[in-house]
Amino acid sequence: MLGYIAHGVANPAARLWLATSSQSWRHLPTPSDPPLVHAPGSDSDRVLLLGSGIAVGYGVMSHDLALGGHFARGLSSLTGRGATVDIVGRPDMAPSNTRATLGTLDLGRFDALVLILGGLEALTLMPTGMWRRQMRALLAELVAVAPPSLKVFVVEIGAPLLAGLPVVVRKAVWSHLLRLNRATEELCAEFDNLTFVAFAPAQGDVNTLRGRTTYQGWAELIAPPVARALDAEARRRRPANFDEESRQRAVDLLDIDSVPDDELHRIVANARDLFGTAGASVTIIDHDVQRTKAAVGMPSGTIPRADSICNLTIGEQGVLVVEDMTTDPRLAGSPWADGALARFYAGYPVEAPDGQRIGALCIVDSAPRRFSDTDAALLRQLALRVQSALWGARVAR
DSSP states (O other): HHHHHHHHHHHHHHHHHHHHHHHHGGGOOOOOOOEEESSSSSSSSEEEEESSSSTTTTSSTTTTTTTHHHHHHHHHHHHHEEEEEEEEEEOOOOOOHHHHHTTTTTTGGEEEEEEOOOHHHHHTOOHHOOOOOOOHHHHHHHHHOOOOEEEEEEEOOOOGGGSSSSSHHHHHHHHHHHHHHHHHHHHHHHSEEEHHHHHOOOOOGGGGSSSSHHHHHHHHHHHHHHHHOOOHHHHSSHHHHHHHHHHHHHHHHGGGGSSOOOHHHHHHHHHHHHHTTTTEEEEEEEETTTEEEEESSSOOOEEEEEGOOOHHTTTSSSSSEESSSTTTGGGTTTTTSSSSSSSSEEEEEEOTTTTTTEEEEEEEESSSOOHHHHHHEEEEEEEHHHHHHHHHHHHHH
16 A cells, blocks of 8 residues: 555656656657667578657667667677667657557567667566566466567566655655565566566666767666577568568558659669679569669569569568579579579568568679678678668658
8 A cells, every 4th residue: 555655646746757857868859860770791680679658769860879779789789690689769658558559560570679778667666566566467468469480578667867866755765666676586487488688777867868878778688688599590480470461561651752862873883892793673562563673784674573582581681692503493483593583692681671572672684603691791881871762752752
């Protein structure tokens, strides 16, 4: 009973403090760019960062400078692979409303999910029993809807900005935070495939968010257990998650005919020159055809989807490489199988902001050739430039 009384007093007081205090992080800017960041490398891991508090990115204008960007780069440095991090972060996200958010997410696209919740609940002294009930319901639903391959990490409440609170309040919040964290760790132990991640950052106040290395330091605490759990071999064996209806909806939303192609032509010319190949192109798989949006050294126009190698590419988790078309069984019976059109192909999927694979950036050559991990990383970077050109043009219209 006392816990509920304390919560009844602390809840409005904490929310008033967040709305009015100069020490409140709620007054700081937050990222205005798309909530998606990439770290260079091949064979990219894809992670969803979901939650409130430090996941939101207070104090910076770009997700690249916030937790998501530093986490992606930290993950990449630990795994030696590329990393893509999608961010779904809101100030009001809590265990009770995160369950509804799960229903809007395609969790099959991700290798891991990092959940960051509880800062507001600690600040408002939410009773431990209430927290336990809401978190158990959230974790049970998450386990039920997530594919077995998804690794889920629940980050403990670190509350790194409490120094701006009065000393008495800070001590009460910190003691309560420890109780909530113990409950969370116990709950994680009840479920398979959930990992509780310790997070004990140095304490500071709102000015901490103005530090150039603050988010980097926080990411360095979270990234190691995630990196250790990611299994690239298992991901390669896993069939690509593919929803044709959602994929086509993303193509329709792009309105490809209205996208300027000057930047795309520069990218394909750059790709051809960097790899020293005969040609390069950007293609879009639209219903039952492949449409070439930009090409150099390759035919433009449309071809049937059934005859498209890029249609195979969008079904891959990453790069698709055909070192010799005349010997690759995946092309048996296709117009490419005799090598008359080309002998070598490498393509990387081009994605919509929601992760749907709408087409590919590809390179072709008249002779068989090898394709290294370094080559794959470079092709991925060029494909990311294609994505920026396509969707940046749409935002500008």
